[in-house]
Amino acid sequence: MPRYRLTIEYDGGPFVGWQRQDNGPSVQGALEDAIEKLSATRVTVVGAGRTDAGVHALGQVAHFDLDRDYPPDKVRDALNYHLRPAPISVLEAAVADGQFHARFSASARHYLFRILNRRSPPALERGKVWHVAVPLDAPAMGAAAQYLVGNHDFTTFRAAECQAQTPVKTLDRLEVFRRADEIHIEASARSFLHHQIRSFSGTLKLVGEGKWRPHDVKKALEARDRAACGPVSPPDGLYLVKVDYPPC
Amino acid sequence: MPRYRLTIEYDGGPFVGWQRQDNGPSVQGALEDAIEKLSATRVTVVGAGRTDAGVHALGQVAHFDLDRDYPPDKVRDALNYHLRPAPISVLEAAVADGQFHARFSASARHYLFRILNRRSPPALERGKVWHVAVPLDAPAMGAAAQYLVGNHDFTTFRAAECQAQTPVKTLDRLEVFRRADEIHIEASARSFLHHQIRSFSGTLKLVGEGKWRPHDVKKALEARDRAACGPVSPPDGLYLVKVDYPPC
Numbered sequence: 001m002p003r004y005r006l007t008i009e010y011d012g013g014p015f016v017g018w019q020r021q022d023n024g025p026s027v028q029g030a031l032e033d034a035i036e037k038l039s040a041t042r043v044t045v046v047g048a049g050r051t052d053a054g055v056h057a058l059g060q061v062a063h064f065d066l067d068r069d070y071p072p073d074k075v076r077d078a079l080n081y082h083l084r085p086a087p088i089s090v091l092e093a094a095v096a097d098g099q100f101h102a103r104f105s106a107s108a109r110h111y112l113f114r115i116l117n118r119r120s121p122p123a124l125e126r127g128k129v130w131h132v133a134v135p136l137d138a139p140a141m142g143a144a145a146q147y148l149v150g151n152h153d154f155t156t157f158r159a160a161e162c163q164a165q166t167p168v169k170t171l172d173r174l175e176v177f178r179r180a181d182e183i184h185i186e187a188s189a190r191s192f193l194h195h196q197i198r199s200f201s202g203t204l205k206l207v208g209e210g211k212w213r214p215h216d217v218k219k220a221l222e223a224r225d226r227a228a229c230g231p232v233s234p235p236d237g238l239y240l241v242k243v244d245y246p247p248c
Numbered sequence: 249m250p251r252y253r254l255t256i257e258y259d260g261g262p263f264v265g266w267q268r269q270d271n272g273p274s275v276q277g278a279l280e281d282a283i284e285k286l287s288a289t290r291v292t293v294v295g296a297g298r299t300d301a302g303v304h305a306l307g308q309v310a311h312f313d314l315d316r317d318y319p320p321d322k323v324r325d326a327l328n329y330h331l332r333p334a335p336i337s338v339l340e341a342a343v344a345d346g347q348f349h350a351r352f353s354a355s356a357r358h359y360l361f362r363i364l365n366r367r368s369p370p371a372l373e374r375g376k377v378w379h380v381a382v383p384l385d386a387p388a389m390g391a392a393a394q395y396l397v398g399n400h401d402f403t404t405f406r407a408a409e410c411q412a413q414t415p416v417k418t419l420d421r422l423e424v425f426r427r428a429d430e431i432h433i434e435a436s437a438r439s440f441l442h443h444q445i446r447s448f449s450g451t452l453k454l455v456g457e458g459k460w461r462p463h464d465v466k467k468a469l470e471a472r473d474r475a476a477c478g479p480v481s482p483p484d485g486l487y488l489v490k491v492d493y494p495p496c
Contacts, residue, residue, distance in 0.1 A: 009371040056372060080368055089371035120328055123257040123337035124304060128372070 001065050004075055005096035006031075006045075008060040011087035012235065013127045018051045018060070027051070027088055031062065034082035038075070039066050048102045048243040049109055052195075054235030056128065058112075059091070061243040063102040100245070108172065108244040109192065113185040113201045114237040117178075129182065130201070130237035136208030138183050142176035144207040144214035145185070147221060148200065149174050154193055155224040157203070159232075162194035167224075169193060174200065183208070195232055203230030249313050252323055253344035254279075254293075256308040259335035260483065261375045266299045266308070275299075275336055279310065282330035286323070287314050296350045296491040297357055300443075302483030304376065306360075307339070309491040311350040348493070356420065356492040357440065361433040361449045362485040365426075377430065378449070378485035384456030386431050390424035392455040392462035393433070395469060396448065397422050402441055403472040405451070407480075410442035415472075417441060422448065431456070443480055451478035 008031070016024040020032070031045045048061040070078075076093035083090070099105075116122050116129040117136050148157075148171055155167040173188040185204065187197050203220060206212040212230070220228040256279070264272040268280070279293045296309040318326075324341040331338070347353075364370050364377040365384050396405075396419055403415040421436040433452065435445050451468060454460040460478070468476040 009368070011372050011374070058372070076368065084369075087371045087374055089368045091366075091368050118339075120257070120324065120337045120339050121332075123335045124259050124306070124376070126259070126335055 001067055001098070002069050003063055003065050003096045003098050003100060004070075004072065005094045005100060005102065006062045006064075006076075006079075006090050007092040008057060008062060009089045009091055010057050010060065011127075012051060012053065012055045012057070014087065015053060017053045017055070018047050018049065025086070027057075027060075028062075030083060030086045030088055031064075031079070034079045035064060035066070037082040038070070038078045039068060041066060046102045048106045049192075049240045051238075051240055052198075052235050054127070055238045055240070057240040059242040060240050061102050061106070061245075063096055063100060102243075105245050106190070106243050107246050108188055108190055109240065110242040110244075111187045111192070111197050112239045112241050113187070113197055113233070114239070115183040115185070115201070115205070116181060116237075117183050118181040127236050130233050132183075132205060132208075134209050136183055136205065137210065138176050138178040138208065140210075140214055141183070141185075141204040141208045144204055144212070144217040145174040145176055145200070147214070147218040152221060153224050154196060154221070156220050156226060156228045157196050157199035158193040158226065159195035159199075160226065164191075164193050167193060169196075176204065197238060198233045198235065199229050201233040201237070205233065206230045249315055249346070250317055251311055251313050251344045251346050251348060252318075252320065253342045253348060253350065254310045254312075254324075254327075254338050255340040256305060256310060257337045257339055258305050258308065259375075260299060260301065260303045260305070262335065263301060265301045265303070266295050266297065273334070275305075275308075276310075278331060278334045278336055279312075279327070282327045283312060283314075285330040286318070286326045287316060289314060294350045296354045297440075297488045299486075299488055300446075300483050302375070303486045303488070305488040307490045308488050309350045309354070309493075311344055311348060350491075353493050354438070354491050355494050356436055356438055357488065358490040358492070359435045359440070359445050360487045360489050361435070361445055361481070362487070363431040363433070363449070363453070364429060364485075365431050366429040375484050378481050380431075380453060380456075382457050384431055384453065385458065386424050386426040386456065388458075388462055389431070389433075389452040389456045392452055392460070392465040393422040393424055393448070395462070395466040400469055401472050402444060402469070404468050404474060404476045405444050405447035406441040406474065407443035407447075408474065412439075412441050415441060417444075424452065445486060446481045446483065447477050449481040449485070453481065454478045
């Protein structure tokens, strides 16, 4: 019963999200369909991050089991063949240890949030960035972000429908950089709450446009109150970049 | 009779090309429609580069005349409003000298050709790169490219339907770089022949995969024969990056 581990890139635009749902196509469902075409077996694919509708991945990780051995490169190529025309690409397939679990074994998840910060709307990167037309102060956003790093009760930055058992999480890293006409927010943690990064992005945008001071983000965090959060940003700019696992 | 100069970004995917044609939507036509909505006047927009179907622009330049003065920022914002939902974005609008001509005043055009060089197909950059699955030798491609730089008869790299008066052109720069899993070909010249850069890309790919030696590109150039060219690459990876004009 070999277990396979996949590294996957996808454009979240046409999907209801990673997770299989009744209301439209999901990344998980598309992968399960492709695996069924390869192996004539219906399996469940487990992903490291349950990305929302419209959220992209550069390096999602997933696992599934098959009752037959296939060369991993054949798995990668066959899944890419059967996935067409869905905008999902299997970058790598490997045989994993039977104990490997894409979700529960993950030691860190790295996300990127891209803001296109210029007057004119995106033409080439439409759906791939959050367009903010007013000039943003990236250093102020970066200073505000530092109040969020560490072990905190993140109730303020958590969606009402979040299923995590506790709002207390450790945020390892939250950095803000200007890259030409984009602002990049990079976030790393073992795990995130539902809408946590989009809540951060929407709140840091308030700082960037001068409506909040950096210190107001600390007050919002300490309020432990969803109502203290800035508007949640759209999903377009969010990418699951990479998932870390401890060495086997 | 003010003349306006625009800097424009677009996704060439849904268009028959820059130029207005009967067989589908063009970038030029979309701009002329948007200008008509702004000014109730039908004008002709002249572009610096007549990009083909599927070719993108990060910095196309165009000009047009109106019989009324508008603040340039209003022109930019109004055109972006009226262009929706077409994937065309006016990055900048300025009042230009009456002698300024987007096409004939240009002193240099800079293009980028992006090859995604990895086994798996693109998910996020679909339509924005040429996917080549076999590993390419970028230094060999770069060495081959140097045979093309300079003043040459480029008949080999010119489409049959090219309307230029002469196949003799000066290629100022043709460089090949690896950028992670992409190969970038950067080309600069005062002007290019029809399909010249896509002919270069398709020919350099033969060198990259080892089917041609770099010196074979020199022989192909010297043949002055369209039949000596490699297969023309698809348009997906090609971007008009920037157009230079002499200082006013």
